[in-house]
Amino acid sequence: MGDLFVLVISCIFINNILLAQYLGNCPFLGTSKKMETAVGMAMAVIFVLVLAGAITWIVNQYMLKALNVEYLQTLSFILVIAALVQFVEMFLKKSIPALYAGLGIFLPLITTNCAVLGVCLINIKEEYTFIESLVTSFAYAAGFGLALILFAGVRERILLARVPKPLQDVSIGLITAGIIAMTFMSFKGMV
Amino acid sequence: MAQSLAKEFTKGLWAEIPPFRLVLGLCPTLAVTKSVENGIGMGIATTFVLVFSNLLISLLRNIIPSKVRIACYIVIVATFVTITELLMQAYTYELFLKLGIFIPLIVVNCIVLGRAEAFANKNGPLPSIADGLGIGIGYTCSLAALGAVRELLGNGTLTIWGGTPAFQMGSDFMPFKFLLEAPGAFMGLGLMLCLMNLIGKK
Numbered sequence: 166m167g168d169l170f171v172l173v174i175s176c177i178f179i180n181n182i183l184l185a186q187y188l189g190n191c192p193f194l195g196t197s198k199k200m201e202t203a204v205g206m207a208m209a210v211i212f213v214l215v216l217a218g219a220i221t222w223i224v225n226q227y228m229l230k231a232l233n234v235e236y237l238q239t240l241s242f243i244l245v246i247a248a249l250v251q252f253v254e255m256f257l258k259k260s261i262p263a264l265y266a267g268l269g270i271f272l273p274l275i276t277t278n279c280a281v282l283g284v285c286l287i288n289i290k291e292e293y294t295f296i297e298s299l300v301t302s303f304a305y306a307a308g309f310g311l312a313l314i315l316f317a318g319v320r321e322r323i324l325l326a327r328v329p330k331p332l333q334d335v336s337i338g339l340i341t342a343g344i345i346a347m348t349f350m351s352f353k354g355m356v
Numbered sequence: 357m358a359q360s361l362a363k364e365f366t367k368g369l370w371a372e373i374p375p376f377r378l379v380l381g382l383c384p385t386l387a388v389t390k391s392v393e394n395g396i397g398m399g400i401a402t403t404f405v406l407v408f409s410n411l412l413i414s415l416l417r418n419i420i421p422s423k424v425r426i427a428c429y430i431v432i433v434a435t436f437v438t439i440t441e442l443l444m445q446a447y448t449y450e451l452f453l454k455l456g457i458f459i460p461l462i463v464v465n466c467i468v469l470g471r472a473e474a475f476a477n478k479n480g481p482l483p484s485i486a487d488g489l490g491i492g493i494g495y496t497c498s499l500a501a502l503g504a505v506r507e508l509l510g511n512g513t514l515t516i517w518g519g520t521p522a523f524q525m526g527s528d529f530m531p532f533k534f535l536l537e538a539p540g541a542f543m544g545l546g547l548m549l550c551l552m553n554l555i556g557k558k
Contacts, residue, residue: 191382191466244434
């Protein structure tokens with residue numbers, strides 16, 4: 166239990182997926198201009214990543230390893246994620262329309278979010294057990310959400326500031342992200 | 357014909373150079389540019405995938421139903437990424453270890469899918485190859501440039517290929533280690549983007 170807690174803390178803060186592992190930066194910059202979209206994206210990622218983490222672990226353990234074709238990891242994982250996203254989209258549309266309205270447009274974007282595939286690959290590489298994979302998937306996704314929402318909050322303010330023209334938009338966004346990454350660096354050595 | 361091919365090729369080198377003009381594919385840009393060598397390696401791997409997936413998608417563009425096109429593109433791209441992964445494991449093992457997880461992640465590099473969707477599915481095989489090659493080489497140059505800045509200031513060396521530094525700063529140079537860490541990557545890219553904006557859009 167204690168080990169899992171340490172794992173959660175390190176995945177959320179120390180090895181934050183966005184700011185320390187450099188994964189998922191396209192949606193990080195793309196959906197952080199408004200708080201609403203940032204929250205929607207964060208929720209959608211948490212939802213899909215936990216499911217994807219569990220399913221890819223099972224696929225790897227009982228299909229790829231059993232058949233000795235582990236080199237097909239990339240191909241099979243991305244297919245699992247794409248299918249999963251499609252399925253989740255259809256399921257939500259039918260049964261929970263309110264949630265679908267909230268997450269709707271972000272779901273298709275998740276297929277090409279490298280944080281999702283990245284975490285699935287990290288879980289396999291680190292040889293986590295099923296429970297550990299589930300926990301890390303959730304913790305990485307939560308870290309993604311935390312960083313994204315923090316960043317969106319800062320970025321909303323920057324929109325009101327008078328930024329020099331060449332620095333506008335993505336450029337100042339990246340520099341802000343750098344400053345937030347610096348604050349996350351201070352968690353290093355905590356665990 | 358030759359002229360339009362040249363145009364498709366050269367637009368990737370400046371007018372639409374990723375990740376500056378085309379803000380896509382940021383994750384590998386930030387992650388692997390600790391040295392010039394890693395940047396070039398990643399750039400070449402991406403170019404390889406980009407050219408071949410562009411070619412195949414453009415050849416199949418009339419066969420793939422438009423409803424399931426994204427899934428088809430991903431399968432095609434993933435195939436070439438797997439080929440690249442196995443080739444790198446066999447021939448450039450050290451680089452393979454250094455780039456690690458970012459090689460399989462070329463699958464979800466938005467540049468590759470972006471070109472498939474924006475170019476290869478509307479154009480013939482030859483222009484698609486030119487487009488892929490141009491964008492790929494542009495991307496390699498960007499990665500190498502960012503890698504050069506970060507490695508030179510962060511570590512005091514320049515490693516073009518093969519692991520041994522081609523250039524080393526004098527012994528009184530204090531390396532700016534911050535640039536090798538994550539915040540340095542974000543800020544370095546942000547400042548380079550600012551510089552590109554200053555030079556001006558063509």
